[in-house]
Amino acid sequence: MNTSSTSQSTQAQCPFSGAGSNAPAGYPVSPRAAQFDPFEDAYQQDPPEYVKWSREEEPVFFSPKLGYWVVTRYEDIKQIFRDNITFSPSIALEKITPTGPEANAVLESYNYGMSRTLVNEDEPAHMPRRRLLMEPFTVDALKHHEPMVRQLTRQYVDQFVNDGKADLVEQMLWEVPLTVALHFLGVPEEDMDTLRKYSIAHTVNTWGRPKPEEQVAVAHAVGNFWQLAGQILEKMRKNPEQPGWMQYGIRMQQTNPEVVTDSYLHSMMMAGIVAAHETTANASANAIKLLLSHPHVWQEICEDPSLIPNAVEECLRHNGSVAAWRRLATRDVQIGGVDIAAGSKLLIVSSSANHDERHFADADLLDIRRENASDQLTFGYGSHQCMGKNLARMEMQIFLEELTLRLPHLRLSEQTFTYVPNTSFRGPEHLWVHWDPSENPERHNPAILGKQHPVRLGEPSTHSLSRQVVVQETEMLTDDIMRIRLAAADGQTLPRWTPGSHIDLVCGDLGISRQYSLCGDPTNPQVLEIAVLREDAGRGGSAWVHQHIRSGLPLHIRGPRNHFHFDEQTKKAILIAGGIGITPISAMARAARARGMDYQIHYCGRSRKSMALLASLQEHGDRLHVYPADEGRRADFASLLAAPDADTQIYACGPQRLTDCLQKICESWPDDALHIEHFHSTLGKLDPGKEHAFEAELKQTGMTVTVAADQTLLEALRAANIDIQSDCEEGLCGSCEVSVLAGQPDHRDVVLTRSERIAGNKMMSCCSRAIDQRIVLDL
Structure with a gap:
């Protein structure tokens, strides 16, 4: 099983009327956006819940009260973080509430001169300083x-x-x-109560909304904090060989004075005490x-x-x-x-x-x-x-x-x-x-x-992290397809999932895991349901399932996770399944029916007897089209998909001959109108005689890893002690995805969509390589 899909993006132009006084010219502000106020207690108590309406209805909106555009969805925010040229961090430490002249005069009396830090500095200044000052933050250090x-x-x-x-x-x-x-900073331990007061004042001064009568007191605290930071820095300069990040910065200044300046060190001293x-x-x-x-x-x-x-x-x-x-x-x-x-x-x-x-x-x-x-x-x-x-x-x-x-x-x-x-x-x-x-x-x-347990420095390893479940019941749907219902071993609810999701099932003493699509009811948090086709010529996972799994057996799973997302907002969906490929398609059909969507199901198989879930699919009435080969029925997908339709999304899962046919038919359709989940792939097979070595620069750690011609990127990263999750290692499951910041990937997976391949900002490390000699990864 594998996934390859991304929901087609939709334009989110503001659909509301009633412009606010501070709104950009011609931009309508919705009533919810007009009321948005991050200083309200509801935001302080639970920010995600406070803007849940935005994630669901208006993920980018203008706030007249704040004078800011507000962004609330994951992919939009990640894209903003990724592009620090278009989206400058220069205002990250700017006072969100401007202070009055009296408070400004107080700050001036302390010679307050906070300048750029690693938090709010633009390129090209930022990255040279970051690289120069990074060593004390590495895992080894x-x-x-x-x-x-x-x-x-x-x-x-x-x-x-x-x-x-x-x-x-x-x-x-x-x-x-x-x-x-x-x-860590190398600061002699000072009065903690004073430092605590100063830190709170700095937070309020920068990100809060102090009342006019509070601003002067806050300004005095910030001014004192600024002077204290300068005094501590001067003490450090007298003995720069002592341990600590600030002393490290002082030593770096001696060899790179144009990069690490006096004002920069003073600002980082103050910012560091707060941030750290x-x-x-x-x-x-x-x-x-x-x-x-x-x-x-x-x-x-x-x-x-x-x-x-x-x-x-x-x-x-x-x-x-x-x-x-x-x-x-x-x-x-x-x-x-x-x-x-x-x-x-x-x-x-x-x-x-x-x-x-x-x-x-x-x-x-x-x-x-x-x-x-x-x-x-x-x-x-x-x-x-x-x-x-x-x-x-x-x-x-x-x-x-x-x-x-x-x-x-x-x-x-x-x-x-x-x-x-x-x-x-x-x-x-x-x-x-x-x-x-x-x-x-x-x-x-x-x-x-x-007693003590080793600390995990860096991101935790999800590859070894599993969830214990118990087999609630099994049922043979056909002669060779077993349906398995799994419940949490501790009786608690299981994670909810979305149509197209799969789990990794750990196959006991085989020491392997296999991916199986979920085919039950996504709204039921008590059970997870999969259907497994026995393939005696397969890789051993399905045979183990059919031989060993019985009611009451404890198992371990990972997930759910979803690389075959079903866009429940699409206007029309065509759902196509071949054989056991009906498992994710059945969950999509259930969601489409619940939402009152315009949808069709086209299900191909050898015979009705061999087609799993056929009985339960009858609830879809004349939206269901069944094509048993032994009855001489063949789906005419060329006619069905002859006319591209921008409002239609196609989801398909089945044998490669079926998905290859659909890809050819849909070449004239809009990008990513066709979403495919694959079972097998040979694209990632490595032939060292036809490959070239390349370098992978790891942006976050500053390391460069060489990937030999006979080595996958995944293998090279693991050899460098970089923990990357993987399961199938064939470019099927999507678990080994890494983000690409520069360079052109040579995609060899069946996970990414057409537009994702063109964008080139992610790749599957188990099989894909670099087209040229170097690639830069967000690791």
Whole structure:
């Protein structure tokens, strides 16, 4: 099984009337857009829910209250992050609420001169500085911080472990990240209360809406912060060989004074103190609040600490500390089909992107086994992605490990959560928890204090992350097709999925996994349903399924995930299946019927007896067209698809001879009107005698990997200790996808659509190569 599809994009021009006073000329503002206010408590409490209407109805809109365009969908936001030339980060630290002359005078009295930093700097200045200052953030360089983080965390837990209640923000989650940040930066430990006050003031000054009477006080705090940062920097200059990122920057200045300037170091000192601890403190508080709000999930990570790395990733996705970023359009451009003029300001709500159902199935569900949780945009994306992301991951993993080890009986206390009002950064000001100290495991088994699990630096490995299910029942639909219903082993709900999704089924002692399309009801979260055709001449997976799977058998699966997306907004759908290819098509037909869509089903098979799900498909009435070969019925797809129709999408799954025929017939149709799910592919077979070696530059890590003529890109990346998920390794399943920033891929998969191949911004690392000698990857 494999997937190849992307929904046809739709133009999203504003359909509403009633222009706001600050709206661009001629642009109508909808009532919801007119009311959008990120300083309202509803936004602070739950940004993704606050803009859910936008993701569903108006993903790009103008906010008159803010004077910004607001973007809420995943793909639009990722594209903005990817293109830092068109979408300049220069306003990322600009005050979103302009301050009055009195506050400005206060800042001037402190000689406040915050200049560009890695966060808001344009090219060509940004990347040379980033590369020069990146080394302390690499995985190898971060490893030696782990013992210090563990020791600090344990010391703070020691202070309240026997109290029975604690405000985790006040008593641990603010001060530990702050201390770690100071150590990482190389700053002597100063007064934490003062630094905390200054950090909050900086956040409010930049991203908040301080009242006029508050602005002067905020300005004084920011001015003092600026002066303190300068004083600390001067101390560091006297001994630049000491450890710390700022000392590293001072040493780099000695050899590259034109790149690392005095004003740059001063600004980075101040920005670094905030960035290195505040977002981590907030992210940790958000994560613990979220996990304790789901007691069964908390219990899972208590019992199995190996789940913690991906739990951290899922918490960053579901309830991260960065709600939004800002960008400036440098030219006229379209986003999601909406025309945006040069000079327009954008609020890109990355927390909303993290809840976009188009990318994250059942996005509102907390699923610590979610395979694509690390696709979250909380750290940003592209060349401005957070440099400290792996330090934050380390701290969050250690916090969760320590708390689940020593306080597995921790509970969330009843309370009202409050947040510092601002557009971009969020975390509860207090997080009260309680427990019964008499149940502390260390009182009965002091040896547990010696336990620790290795921290996963970098994105967690999803290849080894699986979900346990149990076979609820099996049924032979035909002589050689078995339907299998799977339920969660713990009785909890399973992730929701969308038509076209598949799971990877781990085939027991074979040590392999195989991909099978889901064919049940996407709205039923209690079961997942697949149908498996026995192929004795296949690769062994289907034979194992038919030989071993019985009711009650425990299994492991990965997913669901979807590379064969069904656009439920399309006007008309033609659904074509051959043989076992009916499995994903049946789910699409169910969705089309539920939505009242104009659709047809064309199902080809050897005989009615061999055609699975035929009985249940009768509910579609005369929309169903069946072509059993033994009855002499043949589908005339050439006639059916003779006239291209821009309003029609075609979805097909079946043998290669069927899909090859459809591809030829649809050559004159609009790009990506035809979506195909493949079973087999030989395109990715490697013939070393006909290949050339090439280099893959890994933009985020600064590494360059050589891919030999007899080696796949996937193999080369793994040899360089870059974790890339894969399953089929034939260009079928899409799990090994990597993003391409420069260079032209030689596509050899059957996953990507025609337009995706032309765009050239992603490739399958298991089989595809570079056309030329070099390619740049977003890794």
